[in-house]
Amino acid sequence: MTEDSPAPTSDLRPATLAVTAGRPPHTSDEPLNVPITMASTYVAGGDREYGRYGNPTWAAFEDALGALEGGRALSFSSGLAAVATVLDLVGHDSLVVAPRNSYSGTILQLADLESRGRIRAELVDVRDTDAVVKACDDAALVWLESPTNPALEIADIPAIEAAAHAAGAYLVVDNTFATPILQRPLELGADLVVHSVTKYLAGHSDALMGAIVTRDDELLAVLKGRRDLIGAVPGTLEAFLALRGLRTLHLRVERAQTNATELARRLAGHRALDEVRYPGFGGIVSIVLAQGAMAADLLTHKTSLWVHATSLGGVESTFERRRRWKSEPATIPDALVRLSVGIEDVEDLWADLSRALDDLG
Numbered sequence: 001m002t003e004d005s006p007a008p009t010s011d012l013r014p015a016t017l018a019v020t021a022g023r024p025p026h027t028s029d030e031p032l033n034v035p036i037t038m039a040s041t042y043v044a045g046g047d048r049e050y051g052r053y054g055n056p057t058w059a060a061f062e063d064a065l066g067a068l069e070g071g072r073a074l075s076f077s078s079g080l081a082a083v084a085t086v087l088d089l090v091g092h093d094s095l096v097v098a099p100r101n102s103y104s105g106t107i108l109q110l111a112d113l114e115s116r117g118r119i120r121a122e123l124v125d126v127r128d129t130d131a132v133v134k135a136c137d138d139a140a141l142v143w144l145e146s147p148t149n150p151a152l153e154i155a156d157i158p159a160i161e162a163a164a165h166a167a168g169a170y171l172v173v174d175n176t177f178a179t180p181i182l183q184r185p186l187e188l189g190a191d192l193v194v195h196s197v198t199k200y201l202a203g204h205s206d207a208l209m210g211a212i213v214t215r216d217d218e219l220l221a222v223l224k225g226r227r228d229l230i231g232a233v234p235g236t237l238e239a240f241l242a243l244r245g246l247r248t249l250h251l252r253v254e255r256a257q258t259n260a261t262e263l264a265r266r267l268a269g270h271r272a273l274d275e276v277r278y279p280g281f282g283g284i285v286s287i288v289l290a291q292g293a294m295a296a297d298l299l300t301h302k303t304s305l306w307v308h309a310t311s312l313g314g315v316e317s318t319f320e321r322r323r324r325w326k327s328e329p330a331t332i333p334d335a336l337v338r339l340s341v342g343i344e345d346v347e348d349l350w351a352d353l354s355r356a357l358d359d360l361g
């Protein structure tokens, strides 16, 4: 017996969408979840045809993320594959405006495109709304990351949206840090949202994936065409894991945020620290060690729960000194340690971290 399942609609709240969107119809004896479909090719005559053009497991993930962001999603092999696909939208010699403290991979892509004469890039202090608005003037694409990784700077998205659109530019928001649980840029007027699905959306440090979300069907078709052509498609297992992770996104983000808020409060004024940065939401806290980069490196080797690792947004707490990467912008303090606060018990996290900080002397 088949019963039509109610299609998730935008009047459902995020927690309900995270759990229900992208599920198959409720049909007796059929699985509740979309299974892993391993297929490089499909029987001819339909829409998919070939494994590079589509996959039911990706489609389920895309339906769920699209519902959460309030648009339609396309999945990619990594966050940077999604970034590259978006940056490729602009014409030759176009101006792209972006935060100077964007994710280092995004900065590297902009520098690479610029060095090859493909685009012009203007890097801005994203907190300085007047400067960003001014830079929008002859832009073709305005890139925002808010909060930025790892400086945790916040952009005035509505003000910049108005300026970008007045200039006829696309507005893109990398929403990796906030996730659609805390911020939905399409509702604020952004044309495109980009995600490193690798981080909070998948959430368990076991899969690399990216995504783009938009409400503009023409843009979606162009981006899908680019994905078909370039082939930067996700693995089926990755899409399954990302969707599995997405089902608990709201709980994980809420708990990480509660933990991060408490840790930021306790860290404030610690004598080992020059600075504690927390934008007031999300699960990332950045601290700057008073005794410099060596103390920061030492800290990352003195804990037992906190894992010294790059990346972020997993259930487990991780941290690293970002400037240990040569590619990190020099505007990031040398002694800055980015904490990706997980969903463990905050008292255990605090005991481990504060012991290591006190040990620094």
Ligand SMILES: *Cc1c(COP(=O)(O)O)cnc(C)c1O
Binding pocket: 078, 079, 080, 081, 103, 105, 145, 149, 174, 176, 177, 195, 196, 197, 198, 199, 208, 209, 210
């Ligand atoms: C990690 C990250 C990316 C890149 O995503 P990958 O999945 O690692 O390719 C892009 N933007 C932000 C904000 C990130 O943190």
